[in-house]
C-alpha cells in the first residue's frame with residue numbers, strides 16, 4: 620500500500636471550525652472572522668459580469684487586480700503577488716525559503732497556519748512567549764539562531780487581536796540578519812490602517828514581505844484572494860511555486876473593484892470597530908478580560924477552562940459558534956468574531972448568564 624511521506628503522516632490536519640447548529644436553531648457563526656457587513660456592491664457587480672467569460676483561463680498576471688491594488692496603496696505592481704487566499708502565499712513563501720534543518724520563528728499565539736506551512740516545508744517551528752497577549756520583539760530577537768530563515772508576525776495578531784507598532788516591526792527588521800526573512804501578515808491590516816502609517820516601506824530592504832487579504836475587511840473570504848508585497852528577487856522564486864492560474868477570473872474582477880471602493884471598506888471597518896469595542900466593553904463589565912483588539916474579533920478570557928467550556932456549550936445550544944482556543948494553549952478562552960448587532964447581543968446575554976452561574 621502506498622504511504623504518505625513521514626513528515627506529512629505526522630502532521631495534524633488544519634483544524635477548521637465545527638459549525639453544526641442544534642436542530643431547529645439558525646447557525647450564528649462567530650468562528651471564522653468573516654465580515655459582519657456585506658462586500659462592496661460594485662465588487663459583486665464586477666464579479667457577476669466576469670462570470671460570463673468563464674470559458675477562458677484567468678489572467679495569469681493578475682494585471683487588473685495588481686494595478687488596482689498598487690494605485691490604492693502607492694506600490695509597484697511588479698512587486699505584488701496574488702494568491703488563492705494569503706494562505707497560498709504563506710505556504711509557498713515558506714516552501715521557498717525554509718526546509719529541513721531550518722527554523723521558522725514566530726510567537727506563542729501566532730496564527731496556526733504558520734506552523735502548518737513550516738511542517739509541510741519540513742522546517743522546525745519555534746515560538747517565543749508573548750507578553751500580555753502581545754508579540755515581544757525582544758523575545759523574537761533573542762530566539763534567532765543561525766538556522767532561522769523566516770520570522771512570522773501577524774499584526775494585528777490572530778487570535779489575540781492585538782497589534783504592535785510599526786516602529787517595533789522596524790526594530791525587529793533591524794535586529795535580524797540580512798538573510799532572515801521577516802513576514803508581516805496584515806490579514807487585519809485594514810482595521811488598523813491610520814494607526815501609525817504603513818509597513819510597505821520595509822519591503823524595500825529586500826528581506827521583508829507584507830501580506831494582506833480580501834477575506835476579512837473586504838468581506839470576500841469566499842473569493843479566496845490574498846496578496847503580498849515582495850522584494851523582486853523573492854517574488855520571482857515564490858512565483859514558481861504558485862499554481863499558475865491560482866486566482867479565478869471572477870475573483871480577480873471582484874477584488875479589483877473591491878479595492879478601488881475604499882469608501883466602502885473604510886466604512887465597514889469603522890462600523891465593525893464600534894460594534895467590537897461596545898461588545899468588548901460589555902464583556903469586560905462581566906469581569907472577564909479581553910485584550911485590546913484591532914481586528915473584527917475579540918479574545919474572551921474566562922476564569923477557567925471549565926467556565927469557557929460551559930459558555931461554549933451554552934452558546935452552541937443557541938446556535939452560536941465561537942472558536943475554542945485549546946489548540947492555541949488557551950483552554951480558558953473563546954475567540955468571538957464580531958457579527959450582526961442582534962447576534963452579539965444574544966451572545967452577550969448567554970455569556971452573562973454563565974458568569975452568574977459560575978460566580979466568576
Ligand SMILES: *Cc1c(COP(=O)(O)O)cnc(C)c1O
Pocket residue numbers: 652703704705706707730773776777804806831832833834835840843844845
Ligand atoms: C484569515 C487569516 C489569513 C488567511 O486569509 P486567506 O487570505 O483567507 O487565506 C491569514 N492570516 C491571518 C492572521 C488570518 O487571520
